Amino acid sequence: MMERIEQAAAALARLGRPEVAVVLGSGLSQVLPLQGERTLRFSDIPGFPAPTVAGHAGEVAVGEVSGRTVLVQRGRVHYYEGHELGEVVFPVRVYAVLGVKVLVLTNASGGIAFGLEPGDLVLLSDHINLLGGNPLRGPNLAQLGPRFPDMTAAYDPELRRRAREVAWDLGITVKEGVYLATTGPSYETPAEIRAFRALGADLVGMSTVPEAIAARHAGLRVLAISCVTNLAAGVSPTPLSHEEVIVITRRKAGELGRLLLALIPKL
Ligand code: HPA
Numbered sequence: 001m002m003e004r005i006e007q008a009a010a011a012l013a014r015l016g017r018p019e020v021a022v023v024l025g026s027g028l029s030q031v032l033p034l035q036g037e038r039t040l041r042f043s044d045i046p047g048f049p050a051p052t053v054a055g056h057a058g059e060v061a062v063g064e065v066s067g068r069t070v071l072v073q074r075g076r077v078h079y080y081e082g083h084e085l086g087e088v089v090f091p092v093r094v095y096a097v098l099g100v101k102v103l104v105l106t107n108a109s110g111g112i113a114f115g116l117e118p119g120d121l122v123l124l125s126d127h128i129n130l131l132g133g134n135p136l137r138g139p140n141l142a143q144l145g146p147r148f149p150d151m152t153a154a155y156d157p158e159l160r161r162r163a164r165e166v167a168w169d170l171g172i173t174v175k176e177g178v179y180l181a182t183t184g185p186s187y188e189t190p191a192e193i194r195a196f197r198a199l200g201a202d203l204v205g206m207s208t209v210p211e212a213i214a215a216r217h218a219g220l221r222v223l224a225i226s227c228v229t230n231l232a233a234g235v236s237p238t239p240l241s242h243e244e245v246i247v248i249t250r251r252k253a254g255e256l257g258r259l260l261l262a263l264i265p266k267l
Helices: 002-013 088-096 159-170 190-199 209-217 242-266
Strands: 018-024 034-040 059-065 067-076 102-111 121-129 173-180 203-205 221-231
Touching: 002 088, 018 088, 018 242, 034 088, 034 242, 059 242, 067 088, 067 242, 088 121, 088 209, 102 209, 102 242, 121 159, 121 209, 159 173, 159 221, 159 242, 173 209, 173 221, 221 242
Parallel strands: 018 067, 018 102, 102 221, 121 173, 173 203
Antiparallel strands: 034 059, 059 067, 102 203, 121 221
C-alpha cells in the first residue's frame, strides 16, 4: 500500500508541492478556480480510485491562490459506490505523503438540527461514524501515523476559528454542527433521522468521515465545511432527491468559493 501511495504522490509532485488540499464534494467541484492550474484526472494518477457518481468530476488540480500553492480535488469516491474505505481515503494519504499539512473537506449534507435550512454553510465541529467500518482497519501504515490515533479535536478548533473570522469579514453566515456519516446510497428514513438527532447529530451525509479519520491518522489538520442541501428525511415535508442536492450546492457555490479564496492564505 505504501508503495502505491508513494507512486501516486510522485505523479502529483510533478504538478507542485502544495501544503493545503481542498476536497470539493457534490455539486461543488467548480467553486475554486486556481491560478495557473495544472490538472490530472483521477484515471491518470497511478492507483487513484475511479468515481462513478453524477456531479463528481474526478480530477486533481494544483495551482495558486494568493501566491499559495493549493491542491484541489474535484469530486471524490464514496463508500456507497462499492469502494473499500481504504480506497476512499487513498487520495488523502497521497496528499499526506506529498507534504500537505492542512486538509479542507467539503460536502453536501441533510440538516437534522432544528434551525438549519437548505443553503446553510456549516463548519463541522465533530463527527459520528456510522459507516460500520474504519478506513484504518487492517495493518497500520506506521510511516503515516500511529495505530490508535486520537480523535479528540479531529476538526481543528483553530482552523474553525479562522474560518468563522473570514466568513464574518465577508458577511457570510456559517454555523457549526456535528456530522453523522451513513453509508447511503439510500437516504435515511424519518425514524433514522430521529435516532440520529437523539445521538447528537446536526447533519447527515455519506462522505467526509473516512477522509477526516485518515487525515488525522497522518497528522494533517482538518477543516470541514458542509453545505446543507436539504432538510433530512421527516424534517422535510417533501421527498429527497439528488437533483435537489446538486441544485442547492450550485446555488451556494459562489459563497463557498469566496470563503475558501479568502481563507486559504490564512490556513
Ligand atoms: N442524507 C444523506 N446525505 C445527504 C443528504 C441527506 O439528506 N443530503 C445531502 N447528502
